[in-house]
Amino acid sequence: MKPLKVLFLCSEAAPLIKVGGLGDVAGSLPPALRALPEKPDIRVCLPLYPAIKNLDLDLIPTASFELVHSSGPVLAEIYQGVVNRVPFYFIDGSLIASSRTVYSGDNYQDGLKFTFFSLAAMELARNIGWKPDIVHAQDWHTAPAVYNLHRVRKKDDFFLGTRSLLTVHNLPYLGQGAEPALAEFGLPAARGSALPEWTSRLPLPLGLLTADKINTVSPGYAREILTAEFGAGLEKFLMTRREDLSGILNGLDLESWDPENDPELPFNYSAAELKDRAKNKTQLQEEIGLERDPHQPLLAMVNRMDAQKGVDLVPDALRALCNHDWQAVILGTGDPELERSAKQLANDRPQVAAILKYDDSLARRIYAGSDIMLIPSRYEPCGLTQMIGMRYGCVPLARATGGLKDTIIDYHSSHREESTGFLFNQAAPRPLAKAVLRALDVYKDQRRWRGLQRRGMKADFSWEKSASKYLDLYNELSELELKIENL
Numbered sequence: 001m002k003p004l005k006v007l008f009l010c011s012e013a014a015p016l017i018k019v020g021g022l023g024d025v026a027g028s029l030p031p032a033l034r035a036l037p038e039k040p041d042i043r044v045c046l047p048l049y050p051a052i053k054n055l056d057l058d059l060i061p062t063a064s065f066e067l068v069h070s071s072g073p074v075l076a077e078i079y080q081g082v083v084n085r086v087p088f089y090f091i092d093g094s095l096i097a098s099s100r101t102v103y104s105g106d107n108y109q110d111g112l113k114f115t116f117f118s119l120a121a122m123e124l125a126r127n128i129g130w131k132p133d134i135v136h137a138q139d140w141h142t143a144p145a146v147y148n149l150h151r152v153r154k155k156d157d158f159f160l161g162t163r164s165l166l167t168v169h170n171l172p173y174l175g176q177g178a179e180p181a182l183a184e185f186g187l188p189a190a191r192g193s194a195l196p197e198w199t200s201r202l203p204l205p206l207g208l209l210t211a212d213k214i215n216t217v218s219p220g221y222a223r224e225i226l227t228a229e230f231g232a233g234l235e236k237f238l239m240t241r242r243e244d245l246s247g248i249l250n251g252l253d254l255e256s257w258d259p260e261n262d263p264e265l266p267f268n269y270s271a272a273e274l275k276d277r278a279k280n281k282t283q284l285q286e287e288i289g290l291e292r293d294p295h296q297p298l299l300a301m302v303n304r305m306d307a308q309k310g311v312d313l314v315p316d317a318l319r320a321l322c323n324h325d326w327q328a329v330i331l332g333t334g335d336p337e338l339e340r341s342a343k344q345l346a347n348d349r350p351q352v353a354a355i356l357k358y359d360d361s362l363a364r365r366i367y368a369g370s371d372i373m374l375i376p377s378r379y380e381p382c383g384l385t386q387m388i389g390m391r392y393g394c395v396p397l398a399r400a401t402g403g404l405k406d407t408i409i410d411y412h413s414s415h416r417e418e419s420t421g422f423l424f425n426q427a428a429p430r431p432l433a434k435a436v437l438r439a440l441d442v443y444k445d446q447r448r449w450r451g452l453q454r455r456g457m458k459a460d461f462s463w464e465k466s467a468s469k470y471l472d473l474y475n476e477l478s479e480l481e482l483k484i485e486n487l
């Protein structure tokens with residue numbers, strides 16, 4: 001059988017350009033797929049951002065053509081390169097060349113850039129005569145490609161056999177503000193569809209309406225988005241698509257996140273040598289200005305400062321625990337109000353350090369030197385910090401939601417012998433504080449604690465497992481007969 005041809009569209013891809021978890025997925029999943037025995041021919045499309053032009057990539061000019069826009073034709077220029085053994089197509093054009101950051105915060109401008117990119121990626125496939133079996137889009141930015149495919153395959157033989165998959169990495173980001181941009185590139189509103197009227201021009205809903213299959217980045221989140229609490233107003237519509245909706249947990253880049261070989265750590269260690277881990281803790285306490293004491297349980301939070309992450313619950317929860325022995329380190333940047341309240345806590349309490357910046361190297365030393373990783377997210381499509389925490393022996397304490405619930409086995413559940421962390425239910429300071437108390441109690445028994453750490457360190461979060469699930473989904477899609485009403 002011929003290998004499947006997959007065109008993978010994304011707005012960011014590590015290590016070239018990364019803003020968040022989506023960048024990690026786009027950087028890791030395609031090479032993991034290519035490494036499978038079936039060797040699917042997956043090729044990645046990425047905007048040629050100015051920051052990428054400055055990298056030392058051997059780019060080969062591959063194609064150029066024009067796209068139709070309401071104010072005149074727009075030139076697209078395509079270059080080819082190879083990153084981590086995966087063929088990449090980089091798409092350039094005036095809308096991309098003028099963008100200084102991946103996301104500008106102005107969704108009209110971003111809508112123009114990403115709609116141009118999405119349509120150019122499809123046109124590229126035709127231009128080079130490479131018929132993809134699957135177009136795999138991510139989030140609202142590349143959802144216009146899915147909507148466009150649905151429209152063109154009605155009349156265009158080239159794409160007749162192509163199926164689409166849309167992965168939702170963060171549902172509430174529907175692409176609000178991008179509506180006129182889609183219209184300017186000739187993508188109309190959906191009329192008389194199952195979508196709520198207010199979403200009928202938005203890129204992500206249009207993609208969700210027309211994708212042959214939809215998936216999210218954890219099975220738990222796939223179920224949650226069918227409810228009013230997590231559905232962003234689309235839950236009723238999503239119920240109409242539940243047969244085509246699934247969840248595949250993201251993997252972790254085990255090479256990059258490896259306490260045995262991480263060059264940023266003062267002392268490397270493995271599950272078998274947890275004694276060496278303790279030396280990282282005292283070094284970290286010194287680095288961030290906390291009292292040097294290997295016996296104090298050290299709580300940590302490494303996060304975007306955003307309401308999604310429940311960062312606002314932490315100061316109140318920790319204040320309620322001030323009669324107990326612990327230290328805490330908060331590393332994060334984002335919402336100024338949340339930053340201010342973390343800083344205030346650190347000013348009031350000598351056992352708290354708040355470092356308000358993005359610092360990958362320090363984050364690694366925090367994972368390696370802290371005992372408990374706090375992740376009180378209100379919602380979490382997948383989440384990486386719990387997986388990194390486990391891999392580094394920093395036991396996660398998280399809200400039981402989405403990917404967090406899928407990856408952490410609670411110590412107080414009926415599976416104590418398999419447990420890897422602590423879960424709590426309600427997004428409020430008291431339940432969080434109570435969960436911390438439970439964890440502190442277990443921490444007092446170091447034998448039990450080491451069991452928790454070792455089980456987490458041995459958990460399998462490899463991309464290989466997730467990549468085979470994606471391949472199964474691609475195969476299922478490629479065999480999918482289109483229903484008459486979809487044509």
Ligand code: ADP
Pocket residue numbers: 020021022302303304331332333357358359360361363382383384385386388
């Ligand atoms: P999201 O993609 O929603 O931000 P994830 O948990 O999927 O959340 O991924 C967050 C990633 O960003 C993790 O690798 C985490 O270590 C990293 N990170 C978050 N904030 C910081 C920070 N201030 N400094 C360094 N790394 C950070």
